[in-house]
Amino acid sequence: MATQVTAQRRFSFLRVAIALQTLTIFLQAVSAGLLLTASYGETLHSAGARVMYGASMLYVLAAVLAWKPGGGPLTPVWHATGFLVLASVQVVLGIAHVPSVHLPLGVLMFGLSVLALVRG
Numbered sequence: 001m002a003t004q005v006t007a008q009r010r011f012s013f014l015r016v017a018i019a020l021q022t023l024t025i026f027l028q029a030v031s032a033g034l035l036l037t038a039s040y041g042e043t044l045h046s047a048g049a050r051v052m053y054g055a056s057m058l059y060v061l062a063a064v065l066a067w068k069p070g071g072g073p074l075t076p077v078w079h080a081t082g083f084l085v086l087a088s089v090q091v092v093l094g095i096a097h098v099p100s101v102h103l104p105l106g107v108l109m110f111g112l113s114v115l116a117l118v119r120g
Contacts, residue, residue, distance in 0.1 A: 014076060017055070017062035018120050021083065022113040024052040028106060049091055056080075057086040079116055083109070 031048045034041035039086040063080035066072045086109050 005082070014059075014062040014066045014120050017059040017101070018113065021055040021059050022110070024055045024116050025050065025106065025110045025113050028052055029110065032103070032106070045094075049094060053087050053091060056084045060084050061062045076120070083113070083116075086112075 031045040060080040063076040
């Protein structure tokens, strides 16, 4: 019984981490729009990038905790690691000011994150 409760907590921690990542990616799209229209948009988008990257790291941590001690599947760890790689590429592209790849990658990340949330 205690094992089931622990597994459910880790599972819900994983879902919360995915939801947080999805939300932060969505907010990055909103702040990208503000980047074009408001003087504070660049500051907000830059701060949001740090939060989004942290949310991606939290997703990796949650996936590892759901897998290793809980005996869950390894697949979420691979998905979370892939997201962290995409987030790293996204940050580099943003710093390098390559919007032709940065924007479509952001859309792809949001779609994949929503898919992970629905499947998770």
